[in-house]
Amino acid sequence: MKMGYNHENYRRIRAAYQTKYLKAYAEADRRMAELHAKSPELATLDRRLAATGAEIALAAIGTGKEHAEKLAAVREKNLALQAERAALLADLGYPADYTLPPFECQKCHDSGYIGTKMCECLRRELVLAAFENSGLGKLMATQSFEGFDLKYYTGETERAQMARNLEILKDYAETFSPASGNLLLCGATGLGKTHLSTAVARRVIERGFDVYYTGAIRMFADFEVARFGSGTAAGDASDPARYTECDLLIIDDLGTEVTNQFTNSCLYMVLDTRINLRRPTIINTNLTGKEIKARYSDRIASRLFSGDFHPLLFSGTDIRRQKLSEK
Numbered sequence: 001m002k003m004g005y006n007h008e009n010y011r012r013i014r015a016a017y018q019t020k021y022l023k024a025y026a027e028a029d030r031r032m033a034e035l036h037a038k039s040p041e042l043a044t045l046d047r048r049l050a051a052t053g054a055e056i057a058l059a060a061i062g063t064g065k066e067h068a069e070k071l072a073a074v075r076e077k078n079l080a081l082q083a084e085r086a087a088l089l090a091d092l093g094y095p096a097d098y099t100l101p102p103f104e105c106q107k108c109h110d111s112g113y114i115g116t117k118m119c120e121c122l123r124r125e126l127v128l129a130a131f132e133n134s135g136l137g138k139l140m141a142t143q144s145f146e147g148f149d150l151k152y153y154t155g156e157t158e159r160a161q162m163a164r165n166l167e168i169l170k171d172y173a174e175t176f177s178p179a180s181g182n183l184l185l186c187g188a189t190g191l192g193k194t195h196l197s198t199a200v201a202r203r204v205i206e207r208g209f210d211v212y213y214t215g216a217i218r219m220f221a222d223f224e225v226a227r228f229g230s231g232t233a234a235g236d237a238s239d240p241a242r243y244t245e246c247d248l249l250i251i252d253d254l255g256t257e258v259t260n261q262f263t264n265s266c267l268y269m270v271l272d273t274r275i276n277l278r279r280p281t282i283i284n285t286n287l288t289g290k291e292i293k294a295r296y297s298d299r300i301a302s303r304l305f306s307g308d309f310h311p312l313l314f315s316g317t318d319i320r321r322q323k324l325s326e327k
Helices: 007-038 040-059 065-092 120-133 156-174 193-206 216-228 261-276 289-295 298-305 319-326
Strands: 182-186 211-215 248-254 281-285 309-313
Touching (some): 007 040, 007 065, 007 120, 040 065, 120 193, 156 193, 156 309, 193 248, 193 281, 211 216, 216 248, 261 281, 289 298, 298 309
Parallel strands (some): 182 281, 248 281
């Protein structure tokens, strides 16, 4: 298993694979019993096929010309019986593969692996589960690198800057690892910070890492619930450890929360823990550097502006307003 995949998701999905694998064989047994009850001739054919299977296994053990000829003869007999069986099934109105286990995935036979390599079907299930756990909701379906359009950045300087940001974030997503470092996306509302950070999350999840995307208000509400046993409707009383344990944490709209000593302490704890554990963080904020320094403690400002985070400036005209004016 790729270590980035969420272990709880992996265990749950692997258990589901084991269940459907066994169900496929149970269904094959049920179908076989059904057909044998309908056709004694088929039951006889299947006994003869089983016998030739054993003959093939024994013939394959030997060496030399005599054994090779015997093996070829038994295989020819087996193929003739298979053809006879398929014809009989057709006469009964069933396809030739009716008594085979009805696997959902014919590549891995619902085992999740082809040899030692993870099958595409299992990888897809893990990615979908990670999407569900990421906190992104509907954003994941609409916001991607491919859907990011530079045409809304009309100024030459703005477009060049945003083209650079786009390439930096694409590279970040494609090469993500614990050594990727932290990013601070700064700029006014409607300039693409959420879009591009969502695109990063999508690609990093697809590559098998555990990502959690949260709004700042939601994060602090979760900590409030954990600390005081009550909080705003935004919190769901889930374990706030997810903010420090995921491979990549993305905090959207930092600065929209009510700032006080408690939220400052929570934010510093999250940032400090993740930096010490080498778990990357991306922060989106509409605040300027000056506003961040005025709003948060010196310890937080030091974390954000003293080399632990790489800043990316977003500039231009509110894209949402531009899109509304096009309608």
